[in-house]
Amino acid sequence: MSLAPLQIYLSQNVLLLVACGLVRCLRFASARLPHPLTYRHQLHCAYWLIAAAVLAPVLAPLFSSPQLLPAAAQVWSAPSGQALSRVAASSPVATLSLTTTGTQLRLDLLTQCALTICAGGIAISLTLLLIGTRATRALLSRAQLIRRSGALRILATSEASVPFSFWRPGSFFIVVPVSLLTRPEDLRIALRHEAQHHRQGDTWLVYVTGLLRGAFSLNPAAHVLGNSIHELREFACDEAVIARHPVTARRYCDCLLWVAENALAQDLPAICMPMVDMRRAHRRLAHRPPASPGAPEPRTAGRPTTLLARRVAVLLCSPKRRLHTFGVAALQSLTVSTLLVAGFALAATVQDRRISPSEAAEMAAVARLNTSFPIVTNPQVVAEMNRLVGTPDGRAYLRESLRRMHTHEPMIREKLQQLSLPAELLAIPLVESGYRNRPQDGNPGHGAGLWMFIGPTARAFGLAVDPTQDERLDPALETDAAMRLLSQLMAEFGDWNLALLAYNGGSDFVNRSIREAGTRDAFELTQRGYENDPRYLARVMATIIVMKNASRKAYD
Amino acid sequence: MMNVIWRIGPCSVHQVVDALRPQRELAYTSVSTIIRILEQKKYVLSIKEGRGHLYQAAVSKQAYQATSLARLVSNVFDGAPSLLVQRLLDSKQLSPEELSSIRASMRKKER
Numbered sequence: 001m002s003l004a005p006l007q008i009y010l011s012q013n014v015l016l017l018v019a020c021g022l023v024r025c026l027r028f029a030s031a032r033l034p035h036p037l038t039y040r041h042q043l044h045c046a047y048w049l050i051a052a053a054v055l056a057p058v059l060a061p062l063f064s065s066p067q068l069l070p071a072a073a074q075v076w077s078a079p080s081g082q083a084l085s086r087v088a089a090s091s092p093v094a095t096l097s098l099t100t101t102g103t104q105l106r107l108d109l110l111t112q113c114a115l116t117i118c119a120g121g122i123a124i125s126l127t128l129l130l131i132g133t134r135a136t137r138a139l140l141s142r143a144q145l146i147r148r149s150g151a152l153r154i155l156a157t158s159e160a161s162v163p164f165s166f167w168r169p170g171s172f173f174i175v176v177p178v179s180l181l182t183r184p185e186d187l188r189i190a191l192r193h194e195a196q197h198h199r200q201g202d203t204w205l206v207y208v209t210g211l212l213r214g215a216f217s218l219n220p221a222a223h224v225l226g227n228s229i230h231e232l233r234e235f236a237c238d239e240a241v242i243a244r245h246p247v248t249a250r251r252y253c254d255c256l257l258w259v260a261e262n263a264l265a266q267d268l269p270a271i272c273m274p275m276v277d278m279r280r281a282h283r284r285l286a287h288r289p290p291a292s293p294g295a296p297e298p299r300t301a302g303r304p305t306t307l308l309a310r311r312v313a314v315l316l317c318s319p320k321r322r323l324h325t326f327g328v329a330a331l332q333s334l335t336v337s338t339l340l341v342a343g344f345a346l347a348a349t350v351q352d353r354r355i356s357p358s359e360a361a362e363m364a365a366v367a368r369l370n371t372s373f374p375i376v377t378n379p380q381v382v383a384e385m386n387r388l389v390g391t392p393d394g395r396a397y398l399r400e401s402l403r404r405m406h407t408h409e410p411m412i413r414e415k416l417q418q419l420s421l422p423a424e425l426l427a428i429p430l431v432e433s434g435y436r437n438r439p440q441d442g443n444p445g446h447g448a449g450l451w452m453f454i455g456p457t458a459r460a461f462g463l464a465v466d467p468t469q470d471e472r473l474d475p476a477l478e479t480d481a482a483m484r485l486l487s488q489l490m491a492e493f494g495d496w497n498l499a500l501l502a503y504n505g506g507s508d509f510v511n512r513s514i515r516e517a518g519t520r521d522a523f524e525l526t527q528r529g530y531e532n533d534p535r536y537l538a539r540v541m542a543t544i545i546v547m548k549n550a551s552r553k554a555y556d
Numbered sequence: 557m558m559n560v561i562w563r564i565g566p567c568s569v570h571q572v573v574d575a576l577r578p579q580r581e582l583a584y585t586s587v588s589t590i591i592r593i594l595e596q597k598k599y600v601l602s603i604k605e606g607r608g609h610l611y612q613a614a615v616s617k618q619a620y621q622a623t624s625l626a627r628l629v630s631n632v633f634d635g636a637p638s639l640l641v642q643r644l645l646d647s648k649q650l651s652p653e654e655l656s657s658i659r660a661s662m663r664k665k666e667r
Contacts, residue, residue, distance in 0.1 A: 144592045146585055156589045158597070178593055181586040 001519035004061065006096075006111045009118055011346045013219045017340050019049040020221035022335045023228050029331075030195050035323045039235035039314075039329065045332045046229050049339055050212065052381060056343025063344065065368040076350045077390030080327040096350075118215050129207060132269030136166050136393055152198070154180055154191065161423055162263035165194040167203035174198075177384075179262060191243055196237045197273045206271055230277070231307055249315040251346055260308050261335075275310055312425055354390045357382050360545070367548040373424040374496055376541055378523060384535060384542035391436025397434060398546065404435035415483050422496070425486060427543040428503065431536070437473055447505065448472045451482040497522035500540055505532030557590055558613065558620060566603060588608040651667060 021044045030037040050314040070096075079095045095104045143155035145163045163180060166173040174194040197203055209226055216222035236360065242249055255555045260276045268274055306428045323331075355363070357379070364377040388394045412426060429435050432452040440448040449472035455465045461481035462472040472476045489499035492507055502523045513530030514520055526537055560575045560576055561567060567575075569588045591611050594600040599620065602609040615623070631641040650658075
């Protein structure tokens with residue numbers, strides 16, 4: 001199960017939250033500047049922030065981002081090495097471990113949930129857009145054409161009480177209510193306002209924002225951002241009409257209020273851009289509890305609470321001078337780059353601890369440098385690498401074993417050099433005992449010491465093993481015996497993989513296996529059932545590769 | 557607009573625009589659009605006349621008033637005509653002549 005879709009969707013959700021905060025900060029800061037930003041610039045900045053929030057997590061994996069934030073979660077091949085063994089036959093179940101709480105969640109279920117929420121939200125949004133488009137097209141088909149200019153059509157209808165604009169590919173529509181035709185000056189203002197919505201691209205971007213709201217429907221930031229953008233569109237539109245045409249702010253406000261009075265009973269589809277949107281004001285009024293006599297005044301008393309009231313306030317108190325182009329560019333760059341940095345930082349907060357086959361091949365190539373030891377990578381070795389590095393307990397085992405190895409490493413290396421044996425054999429005690437000097441347990445068939453020699457083998461190599469004395473527990477003596485045994489096995493088989501198989505199962509067993517199977521490929525022998533421990537050879541190989549790539553993968 | 561058409565009978569858009577002036581300075585396209593919407597709602601009929609059209613009322617003023625009143629009573633006065641009359645008497649300063657005319661109409665209706 002790939003982590004990328006979940007990682008991208010979660011990062012996009014977090015970045016939308018950041019974008020929402022940045023838009024709020026920008027508007028707050030702009031309102032307090034002596035020469036504020038124009039609403040057009042604020043709107044463009046909001047669009048850039050949303051685009052960056054959606055695209056940065058998609059592009060971030062293409063670049064190696066440094067880990068600027070602490071890891072919020074880690075992805076493991078399985079919750080434990082034992083769990084990995086149980087499901088080895090079927091597909092392994094990767095888990096997402098939240099490092100803050102220690103909770104483990106199944107990666108496949110999480111990914112399915114995220115994709116279902118995203119795809120379901122988009123499907124619902126698309127359905128609503130489709131229904132809205134059909135309703136609007138039906139209304140347009142009954143409306144009377146007033147004028148046509150290129151792709152723009154101006155229509156009048158008695159079915160709408162508020163002017164609105166609508167876009168569909170290749171066509172731009174402005175629809176005015178019939179009652180507005182008898183008010184020529186208001187009609188001109190309304191047409192300019194709606195034309196400005198088309199000019200700003202609001203009428204087609206409303207589809208994009210609708211789909212984004214659907215895709216991130218459970219994220220409150222997406223809805224807050226959607227509302228902010230809706231407001232900024234209207235502010236920018238009002239601002240542009242006042243700036244481009246000879247109409248006073250007061251006259252423009254009169255027109256807005258007249259339209260608002262008529263818009264109270266209007267319910268247009270979400271894809272239409274009405275001159276005054278009373279839908280939200282309606283909802284707010286409907287949910288407001290009735291004021292009781294003697295109750296204290298609400299906190300919003302004296303402040304414009306509806307969009308219409310804010311628009312009128314903005315129009316009547318519009319500053320004469322605006323921020324210089326350089327200042328605009330600096331503020332916009334600052335906010336967008338803040339979001340991009342957050343995006344790239346977030347990309348590294350979920351650490352994927354699993355090793356992919358391609359990554360294993362790269363690690364094996366590193367391990368093969370400056371050695372003649374036959375290092376093999378195959379699915380069994382990759383599975384064992386994931387058991388060691390891709391599970392929390394495997395990683396802990398490896399970390400502790402390597403710490404213990406440092407105590408014995410100089411002694412073992414010295415003996416390896418004396419017999420001209422490869423340094424890769426340092427991996428054997430790690431697999432056998434985890435570099436713990438383990439005494440004999442109750443079962444005489446089990447081994448003891450670092451190298452886990454069984455009693456008969458130890459005696460054959462001159463170690464005293466009896467009820468009063470066990471020389472296997474002397475690391476130097478047992479290491480010396482192990483070196484002699486491995487040299488002997490290598491001399492006998494001429495192949496380190498077969499020698500390792502014989503170290504685990506005995507040389508007689510390996511000789512018989514070769515005879516019966518007719519192959520000298522140690523991994524093929526294992527796969528065909530000639531083994532003492534089916535995972536032994538792959539485990540040693542995985543340990544060698546991981547040990548020789550210590551700098552690549554941290555074990556903590 | 558309907559008042560103009562009832563008053564002057566079959567007429568062109570230009571004639572309606574002229575008849576509305578100087579009280580209402582409306583553009584030709586605005587008047588034309590409104591008349592076409594009235595035609596769509598079947599309040600006005602169009603007759604082809606040369607290159608243009610003449611428009612005439614498709615409903616009488618009395619029928620239009622009755623329809624409009626019925627809609628008003630239904631939408632605004634919860635379907636109760638008495639509320640409409642009550643509101644009219646409360647909010648409008650009626651002359652004694654108008655009041656006696658209303659009384660006469662009511663007596664005639666009661667018989």
